[in-house]
Amino acid sequence: MWPDPWAVVAESDRAQWDYVPLERVGPLRFGMSPQEAAVAMEAGGYASDSATEITKFARLQQLRTRFRGVDTPPYGADVVAYYVDSMGLTCIAVDALSGPQVTFDGIRLIGRPPSELAAELTVYLEKTGRDLEFTTEGDVGSQELGMNPRAQRAGDVLLTRLVFGRPNDWAHTLYDCVPAEEWNVR
Secondary structure, three states, rough: OOOOOOOOOOOHHHEEEEEEEOOOOOEEEEEEOOHHHHHHHHHOOEEEOOOOOEEOOOOOOEEEEEEEEOOOOOOOOOOOEEEEEEHEEEEEEEEOOOOOOEEEEEOOOOOOOOOHHHHHHHHHHOOOOOOOOOOOOHHHHHEOOEEEEEEEEEOOOEEEEEEEEEOOOOOOHHHHHHHOHHHHOO
C-alpha cells in the first residue's frame, strides 16, 4: 500500500540544503549535465530516473530528471531538474511536501505557508535594496535571486514549492526558464 499522497515530511526529516543565487541549489549546480547531476544527487542518497526529453523547440532539446529519496514512492519526486541541451541544468524545482529544506540567508524556503515566506522574503528584499517582484501567480519572488516561489497543495493546505532558475542565452528571464509542465504542478 502506498503512503498518503498528501503527507508532508517533517522538517527534521528533510535533507538540509543551502541556495547560492544563480549558482547552485544544494549539490546541484546550474550548468551541470544530467549525468553530473545524477552523480551529485546519488552521493546525497537520491535515486533518479533517466533524463527524459520533455520538449524540443527549434534545435534545442529540453530534458527532465526526477530525483527521490529512499522513502519517496516511485511516483513522487523530491527534486526535479530541467536541462537545455549544451546549457546544462537551467531550472530546479523542490517539492513542498517531500523535498529537501533549502535555506537562503537564514530564510527557510520549502514547505511553508506561502504568506509566511512572502512576508519574510519581502523584508529581506527591502532590507537588501532589491526589487520587490510578484510572480505570475501573485507570490513574492525575485528575478535577481533566481527564485520563483509557488503554492503546492498538501491536502487542504498550501505550502511553498520553489522553482530556481538561471536565465541564459535561450531563456532571458527566470520565468522563461521554467518549463511549461512545471506550471501544472499544484
